[in-house]
Amino acid sequence: MARKRKKKNLLDADFLSSISMSTPWGESPNSGTSVSRLSRGNTCVQKGQYLSKTELKKFVEERSAVHVEYIRQTHMTKRRAMMIGCLCIVASCALLVFAPEHRETTSYAVSLALVIVAGGAFGYGQISLKSKEHELRVDAD
Numbered sequence: 244m245a246r247k248r249k250k251k252n253l254l255d256a257d258f259l260s261s262i263s264m265s266t267p268w269g270e271s272p273n274s275g276t277s278v279s280r281l282s283r284g285n286t287c288v289q290k291g292q293y294l295s296k297t298e299l300k301k302f303v304e305e306r307s308a309v310h311v312e313y314i315r316q317t318h319m320t321k322r323r324a325m326m327i328g329c330l331c332i333v334a335s336c337a338l339l340v341f342a343p344e345h346r347e348t349t350s351y352a353v354s355l356a357l358v359i360v361a362g363g364a365f366g367y368g369q370i371s372l373k374s375k376e377h378e379l380r381v382d383a384d
Contacts, residue, residue: 282348324365328361331360335353339354
């Protein structure tokens with residue numbers, strides 16, 4: 244009869260006495276623990292030797308919390324950029340509708356600029372407008 248193997252816990256100090264984690268955002272300040280940083284390009288790798296199971300567990304929990312906060316802030320920034328883009332589109336439309344008399348040309352130019360800003364806020368790298376006589380192309384480069 245075959246014996247079942249006991250699963251090894253990754254946070255067990257007997258099984259794993261060191262850990263290496265990298266961050267997606269680049270180099271960050273040292274946390275004050277016995278962790279050394281090795282920079283490779285745009286990635287920061289932290290390696291450390293830990294004396295006890297509790298220190299290893301605390302390190303993994305704290306770094307996981309940092310990663311969760313980074314993801315949360317990244318999505319919050321994207322939502323804010325979309326809100327700014329929507330406000331620019333609404334302001335552009337309102338400017339066209341409520342333009343003062345004999346100031347239509349200026350309001351068209353400002354509305355076009357607001358549409359271009361909104362496109363950039365939404366993340367478009369290229370915006371192009373065509374008419375019979377003119378063509379406008381705006382690139383991120």
